[in-house]
Amino acid sequence: MNNPKELLERNFPTAGQDARNAPKPSLYGGPDSSYDLAFADAEFLLHPELRPVRMQLELLKPEMVQREENIESTIVMFGSARILSAEDAQARVAEAEALPDGEAREQALRQARSHLAMSRYYEEARAFASLVTNHSAQLKSPIYVVTGGGPGVMEAGNRGAHEVGGKSIGLNIVLPHEQEPNPYITPKLCFQFHYFALRKMHFLMRSVALVCFPGGFGTLDELFEVLTLMQTGKCRKRPVLLFGREFWTRLINMDHLVETGMISPGDVNLFRYVETADEAWQTLQQVYGLGQPEGDSACGW
Numbered sequence: 001m002n003n004p005k006e007l008l009e010r011n012f013p014t015a016g017q018d019a020r021n022a023p024k025p026s027l028y029g030g031p032d033s034s035y036d037l038a039f040a041d042a043e044f045l046l047h048p049e050l051r052p053v054r055m056q057l058e059l060l061k062p063e064m065v066q067r068e069e070n071i072e073s074t075i076v077m078f079g080s081a082r083i084l085s086a087e088d089a090q091a092r093v094a095e096a097e098a099l100p101d102g103e104a105r106e107q108a109l110r111q112a113r114s115h116l117a118m119s120r121y122y123e124e125a126r127a128f129a130s131l132v133t134n135h136s137a138q139l140k141s142p143i144y145v146v147t148g149g150g151p152g153v154m155e156a157g158n159r160g161a162h163e164v165g166g167k168s169i170g171l172n173i174v175l176p177h178e179q180e181p182n183p184y185i186t187p188k189l190c191f192q193f194h195y196f197a198l199r200k201m202h203f204l205m206r207s208v209a210l211v212c213f214p215g216g217f218g219t220l221d222e223l224f225e226v227l228t229l230m231q232t233g234k235c236r237k238r239p240v241l242l243f244g245r246e247f248w249t250r251l252i253n254m255d256h257l258v259e260t261g262m263i264s265p266g267d268v269n270l271f272r273y274v275e276t277a278d279e280a281w282q283t284l285q286q287v288y289g290l291g292q293p294e295g296d297s298a299c300g301w
Contacts, residue, residue, distance in 0.1 A: 001164065015039060060197040062171070062191045066206065069188065073131055074146045074169065074206040075284075077125060078222045079153025079213030079243075081179070085126075090174050091117035120244060121213045122156045128211065128277035129160025129168065135281065144169055144205060149190060155182035155215045162186075200225060209239040209284055212271075214247045227270050231263075237270070239287050241280050245273040 012275040013021075017064075019040045028035040038044055045054065084092070093116055096108035129145045136143035146160045147154035149170025161168035162184040170185035173193045181190050200222060212223050224243075229235040242248045257263045274280040 012163045059244055063099050071144050073208050076146045076203045076207045076210045077157040078219050080215035081150045081152040083122050083152040084115050085122045086119040089116040094217050102144045110243055124277050125153045125156035125185040126160040128156040128280050130164045131281045132163050133161040133166030149181045150179045157183035172201055211241045213243045230270050239301045242271055
């Protein structure tokens with residue numbers, strides 16, 4: 001009689017078992033052979049015709065890992081890769097001040113002082129991520145910080161979570177100038193993307209809020225895609241916080257868009273300005289009822 005335990009075992013070997021145990025006959029083991037298992041053949045998977053499969057894999061891998069890690073809610077932090085920490089920015093000022101007098105020194109000083117002024121956003125991003133990670137750890141479903149995984153504001157977000165002992169997510173992408181992931185991302189939650197579209201989808205899939213710091217083309221692309229999806233009803237509305245009213249109002253004249261009829265007056269309510277980490281967290285507490293007695297939270301946490 002069969003062992004009852006054996007009746008519950010798999011009928012077939014797993015793909016992993018077959019990949020490990022597949023024979024490699026010398027006659028068909030060379031570079032011109034097509035003998036490798038299709039799913040274990042990297043060269044085959046990189047064919048142009050396999051793009052739909054690669055896109056599906058890029059959707060599934062981060063999704064499956066986050067499910068395994070019980071990640072349900074995230075706050076996404078966008079911002080420039082070029083913003084330095086206060087410490088690094090101050091070091092650049094000191095280096096510029098040490099240069100010989102002349103035009104080169106003056107130019108270096110202007111740039112260094114500009115970096116120093118912008119470094120406050122690095123420190124606010126770092127503080128905000130720490131606040132989110134600390135406070136949300138007490139919720140039924142913790143909120144995890146998500147960044148693009150690179151340097152600058154992205155590093156500050158992952159660093160803030162790391163410094164208070166929390167997990168955080170980094171969605172890095174392959175770029176021609178090779179954007180390395182920053183060292184503060186939880187390794188299990190550090191992902192690399194080929195497709196911008198799939199990466200941006202993962203930014204939104206679990207997000208309960210998006211926090212946008214000053215940035216360039218990439219930051220603007222991410223911000224306006226979110227605003228467009230909410231404006232058109234393609235995704236649910238959620239808080240979008242823009243750090244630094246002066247920066248954003250100088251960069252984008254929203255009043256002009258309303259006055260010329262390019263957007264509706266109510267569209268400016270899709271986002272709000274904040275200046276500090278504390279203000280941003282307090283805004284989210286008000287929107288979602290965080291800190292209320294258990295069971296009274298507006299978002300079900």
